[in-house]
Amino acid sequence: MSVNQISVFLENKSGRLAAVTRILAENNVNIRALSIADTSDFGILRLIVDKPDVAFEVLKEEGFSVSLTEVIGVEMPDRPGGLAGVLDVLEKNNFNIEYLYAFIGRGDNGALVIFRVERLDEAVKCLEENGIKVVTGDRLYQL
């Protein structure tokens, strides 16, 4: 059910993000969603791509510190209150969110948001029980 996200360690200096995107381009990997968490010294680039395994291998070969992290893709109505409804469910059921970011494209039936939550499998089950659609990795990579 979960989605494989690529996480890359980046120093805060010019050209690092460009280096990652160039490597992905050269290997014909398409970026579907991304976010950067940054601190004064370093950043963590998080990517959803169409070919996570390829992206992981090529970045690793190029010497980046990279890891695969399981996240979930959640589809929600693209209108005011869409995200709030999902967050309500997670909060009521005591799931802490480590981070989230929006997907670039649209899902079949609305907006898509990537979540990193604790107890991932339980969170998926909980969302589905509450009528919220969780998108599979295979589907997400191809959107």
Place this chain on the structure above:
Amino acid sequence: MYWNQKFECLPREELKQLQLERLKMTVERAFHNVPHYRRTMQEVGIEPDDIQSLEDLRKLPFTTKDDLRDNYPYGMFAAPLSEIVRIHSSSGTTGKPTVVGYTRNDINVWAELMARALVSGGATRKDIIQNAYGYGLFTGGLGVHYGAERLGASVIPISGGNTKRQVLIMKDCGSTVLTCTPSYSLYIAEVMNEMGIDPEKDIKLKCGIFGAEPWSDNMRQEIEKKLGINAIDIYGLSEVIGPGVAVECLEKNGLHVAEDHFIVEVIDPQTGEPLPEGEMGELVFTSLTKEGLPVIRYRTRDIASITTEPCPCGRTNARMSRVSGRTDDMLIIRGVNVFPSQIESVLLEIGYTEPHYLLIVDRENNLDTLTVLVEVSSKLFADEVRKLEHLGKKIQGAIETALGISVRVKLVEPKTIERSEGKAKRVIDKRKY
């Protein structure tokens, strides 16, 4: 001005005679009281009676810091503990620190040497000496203190740190002599400036006797300008006795070695062969009067040269140049000895199997700073900021505990620290001496 004119200005022939007599006694003492010296001398087939001239010194094996460490804590003492009245310790490196012991007579000699050093730098019994060297196991604080009391000056045993208080005491008590590390004196000058205190009007300092870290003539000029004083270089190391082994006179052209108490040699650090006067090499000291911890041909790893050219000040002792570097990779940061290998062991303990790191030493606002760059390997990389920040703090805490000084840790990408064939470059020292 001399403290002990007879011995500071002894004609060199008489000095050599005195050195030979004392060398024989020292070798005798070491051979009979310290198993390490007996063993190393026997290994090269030397007995105390073989020392018949100063040149025979070259037959004796060297002593290294590792020898002291291997015999930690008391194995190198030549006097029973009942005769030892003081114990100091040098900053610990990767393994054990080294411990040095003094008999009552050693403390006397040390006080005499420090009194000589203070007078050589321009101090008199009328002075008020603000001693900002750290008191404790480090030899700087108590070494200067005993010398100042021997001289009969008034000592303010303020120790290091609390710079605003240093400035207030300096102003209110009218300190005339400052003793500390050269970089700390510049920091004091800066804090003085921030506090709106004018060194010319509000401060009575006339000279400073600075040591425990390498510095340059440029730095001397800066200190002299900012504090309006005469800045004098002093040299020493705890294994030999502590501060007072050598000190500049007012000529400020080399540090006079107290040759009635130590023989100084300069050797080629690779071959161990003695080098002629004027050539740079590793300083090697042999103590001549020490009872607690005699050292025979102790390799300091400090690089300098020696001259016996007469000095206009009238002292006949040989002069060593400023220490220009080290034969090993030891750094002195805020007066604390730091070896890159200490950081390596910390990283290994934390779980780095192949640590790649780089030390960047700099000087900001006249205080040494140490930044450690550590590569984040895939193994240590976590997807969450908080985990990475925790990793950084953990490394920082562990290094600070190991070194005893504050550091900044910066996590960097893999393969960004330069790899080199053979010995890795672990240090970038940006300080300008």
